[in-house]
Amino acid sequence: MGRSPCCDDSNLKKGPWTPEEDQKLVDYINKNGIGSWKSLPKLACLNRCGKSCRLRWTNYLRPDIKRGKFSEDEERLIINLHSVLGNRWSRISAHLPGRTDNEIKNFWNTHIRKKLLQMGIDPNTHKPRTDLNHLLTFSQLLCAPQIGNSLNLNSWDTALKLQADHAVQLAKLKLLLQVINSNTVLLPYTESTPAAALLGSQNHYQFEGLGNGIISTPGPTPLPPLNESQGFENSWASLDVHDKGLSGYFDFETGNSLPALVSGSPETSGIDNNQVETEANTNNSSIFKTWDKLMDDEASASYWKDILAMTSPLPSSPISW
DNA sequence: AACTATAGCAACCGCAAGGCT
DNA sequence: TAGCCTTGCGGTTGCTATAGT
Numbered sequence: 001m002g003r004s005p006c007c008d009d010s011n012l013k014k015g016p017w018t019p020e021e022d023q024k025l026v027d028y029i030n031k032n033g034i035g036s037w038k039s040l041p042k043l044a045c046l047n048r049c050g051k052s053c054r055l056r057w058t059n060y061l062r063p064d065i066k067r068g069k070f071s072e073d074e075e076r077l078i079i080n081l082h083s084v085l086g087n088r089w090s091r092i093s094a095h096l097p098g099r100t101d102n103e104i105k106n107f108w109n110t111h112i113r114k115k116l117l118q119m120g121i122d123p124n125t126h127k128p129r130t131d132l133n134h135l136l137t138f139s140q141l142l143c144a145p146q147i148g149n150s151l152n153l154n155s156w157d158t159a160l161k162l163q164a165d166h167a168v169q170l171a172k173l174k175l176l177l178q179v180i181n182s183n184t185v186l187l188p189y190t191e192s193t194p195a196a197a198l199l200g201s202q203n204h205y206q207f208e209g210l211g212n213g214i215i216s217t218p219g220p221t222p223l224p225p226l227n228e229s230q231g232f233e234n235s236w237a238s239l240d241v242h243d244k245g246l247s248g249y250f251d252f253e254t255g256n257s258l259p260a261l262v263s264g265s266p267e268t269s270g271i272d273n274n275q276v277e278t279e280a281n282t283n284n285s286s287i288f289k290t291w292d293k294l295m296d297d298e299a300s301a302s303y304w305k306d307i308l309a310m311t312s313p314l315p316s317s318p319i320s321w
Numbered sequence: 322a323a324c325t326a327t328a329g330c331a332a333c334c335g336c337a338a339g340g341c342t
Numbered sequence: 343t344a345g346c347c348t349t350g351c352g353g354t355t356g357c358t359a360t361a362g363t
Contacts, residue, residue: 016331016357038348054349090351101351102331110329244333 013047017056025053026061059102066098070107078104079112083126084203 028044034057035043037050045051059065070078074096081092089101089108108123116123188301 014333033323049350052332058350087352105352129326151338271354 005103011047011139012041012049012052014052017060021048022056022061026056055102059100064098065100070111074099075112077124078108079116082108082112082123092313 024044028040028046032043034040037054039046040046040050041053042054048056077096078092081095085091087105089105093099093101093104113123117129120129121127122129123130230232
């Protein structure tokens with residue numbers, strides 16, 4: 001695989017695009033479509049390489065690009081997606097219509113990353129930083145309402161939500177630990193009952209995790225209120241596991257919800273797509289749908305694989321994902 | 322008002338994947 | 343099947359605007 005020769009010509013212009021160049025590019029594409037980026041600059045009378053034209057079009061000139069500040073929902077979605085997908089910006093951007101990978105990447109690096117660091121959360125792992133100074137700082141903030149009063153309310157709100165996001169990660173891990181360490185027999189994988197193969201014959205698990213915010217339980221057994229010894233002050237999280245897989249909704253005070261924390265892709269989890277779709281419609285949440293779609297791809301499988309790897313020893317019989 | 326530091330973002334660079342011949 | 347070519351992606355750079363001194 002050789003290097004692309006498209007930008008070898010040193011006579012080609014680089015740097016910021018002028019309005020005239022933009023106009024030429026837009027006019028050409030509107031008239032002729034994109035075709036080959038390689039040949040486009042010549043045809044459009046632009047002294048640029050095809051790569052530069054493609055970048056300018058996809059990141060700036062495309063008509064469906066959404067400009068302006070990222071909303072709270074978008075921000076939360078980016079954080080959730082990043083916790084699963086990592087720095088795969090193009091994949092993340094696929095879940096945010098009108099946003100480009102470059103824009104999301106920049107937003108992450110300039111805003112979210114700093115925010116998470118300030119809150120003592122490692123932006124790479126989405127886990128609390130082990131740096132004691134940071135933990136101290138954050139706990140001092142939690143215990144100092146007079147400081148909290150001086151904070152921007154939106155930032156504080158976001159901080160709590162981010163902590164709640166982390167609770168979901170912890171909850172997932174804890175659930176798997178419980179499943180693995182329980183008396184549950186890990187049945188061999190079967191086409192008809194893949195979820196049962198993972199979860200065993202019991203059809204209902206419950207547990208609590210750390211965090212702020214609430215995961216409600218749509219399952220048959222309501223959660224008892226937790227006391228302070230069970231986690232962070234006034235905070236708890238729980239998940240609910242049915243025989244169809246894992247489920248749970250993360251309710252922020254905004255009413256937004258996270259989708260079911262399903263165990264793998266539909267073809268391996270045994271979850272009825274129609275049922276999932278129904279739940280998505282019921283919640284009427286774009287974030288739910290996005291998460292749902294996300295869980296359909298291979299990322300979820302590798303994500304759970306990673307968790308299982310962390311929670312070994314595993315039974316000798318392999319589990320299919 | 323001038324200078325410096327920092328933040329935000331557009332654009333570039335280089336690698337890798339995948340299509341085509 | 344191998345090699346070339348194009349496109350896509352993620353990391354990084356560097357310019358511009360703004361804030362701080």
